[in-house]
Amino acid sequence: MTHQHHASSREPTVGRALAITLGLLTVFGPISMDLYLPVLPALTDDLHTATSTAQLTVTACLLGLAFGQVVAGPISDRFGRRRPLLAGTLAYVLTSVLCALAPTIATLIAARIVQGLAGAVGIVIAQAAGRDLYSGGRLMRYYGRLTVIAGLAAVIGPVLGGQLASLTDWRGFFVVLAAIGVVIVAACLPVFRETLPASARTSGGLAQAGRDFRLLLGDRVLLGAVLVTGLVNASLFAYLSGATYVLQGIYGLSPQGYAFAFGLNSLGFMLFGFSAGRLAERWSERGTLVTGLAMCLGGAGGLLTTAVLHLPLTAVVLSLFTMVGGVAVTTPPTTSLALANYPTLAGTASSLLGLARFALGGLAAPLVGLGSAHTALPLGLVAVTATVLAAAVYLITLQRSRTTPSQVDTAAQPQPSSPAPQF
Secondary structure, eight states: OOOOOOOOSSOOOOOHHHHHHHHHHHHHHHHHHHTTGGGHHHHHHHTTOOHHHHTHHHHHHHHHHHHHHHHHHHHHHHHOSHHHHHHHHHHHHHHHHHHHHOOSHHHHHHHHHHHHHHHHHHHHHHHHHHHHHOOHHHHHHHHHHHHHHHHHHHHHHHHHHHHHTTTOOHHHHHHHHHHHHHHHHHHHHHHOOOOSOGGGOOOOHHHHHHHHHHHHHTOHHHHHHHHHHHHHHHHHHHHHHHHHIIIIIISOOOHHHHHHHHHHHHHHHHHHHHHHHHHHHHSOHHHHHHHHHHHHHHHHHHHHHHHHHTOOHHHHHHHHHHHHHHHHHHHHHHHHHHHTTOGGGHHHHHHHHHHHHHHHHHHHHHHHTSSOTTOSHHHHHHHHHHHHHHHHHIIIIITTOOOOGGGSOGGGSOOOSSOOOOO
16 A cells, blocks of 8 residues: 555645644643543542552543554544544543543543543544645644643643632533533534545555554654653653642642642743744754753652652742753654654654653553652652653664754655645
């Protein structure tokens, strides 16, 4: 099966309504993961379960979001974008209701896996639709924006959750998520038209997708970028999963105070992510990536030191701010390094980035709950381990490989069947 690509003499018009809708598709996956984090301790008590078991509800959703992208990508390449998107979003609404009605922790965990799988459809469709609508540098910038928006949503979610905690219990949170799904369906019906014509769809199925993944994973630079972004996001999701116990359980913050602390990190993520995009363009991708890794290491190290020495709340907040800001700084350069050399496989490469971020995040989240809920030591250890591994991967893969896009043997890549549009 050969790759089929559609090209036109000019870029299709992308209106503001469609651009906003694509952004929403990227956001509601992470929001479904972490909106209810402020009430996770209350959920733990209500369902009479252990902290680590309750955190499996986070892991279940993360793993669903991760592996759902790998499944949804090839399906949308074969059947188009619109039908899988509507089916996935409707499934998301139904599973959110099921989560709200879950009588036991086991039922909730199972429902969260399916909810994550359904949420992943929106994420991968947003990526694939970008490949349909853009090319060249505009495609790279589009994916960079989606990545930063998704990461920002992961940090903002608990802020919104902290405010909702004063209005409803944890079951009400899932009703809110179902309502968000309904809003997205309502937005997609009139705005999201099919972006992949039937003539451009693939018929190779999973076999072709497997060949694409093997090609991409054989690239040292892409593999390094994927692993680095996955590991630094493991520290981010460990923070999202564990900080609620640290800030509320150990330091006694109310849900609103917890939301304020997350709001500070949201501001830092936004500012650092925006600055990193400009910095990577004007300075260098690798230099920006090293800066972000240094911030991650410094913040994680500060968090571990705070846990060992029982430092005050200010030290915890500053350490988290530095680490979260570092994750934001690493996002644009890792995205660019992974996508730059594969314009004809940008969607598949993006799914690898998403897989790494959510899967490694899902593995890290329950590790934070293995220790006592009355110490920040597990969170510090997981954060330090993840960021040290990210730095090691960078040294082994990206630091040793100085290949630029112009030096890549493009003959190894599938080539478009017609000239790509120039902008």
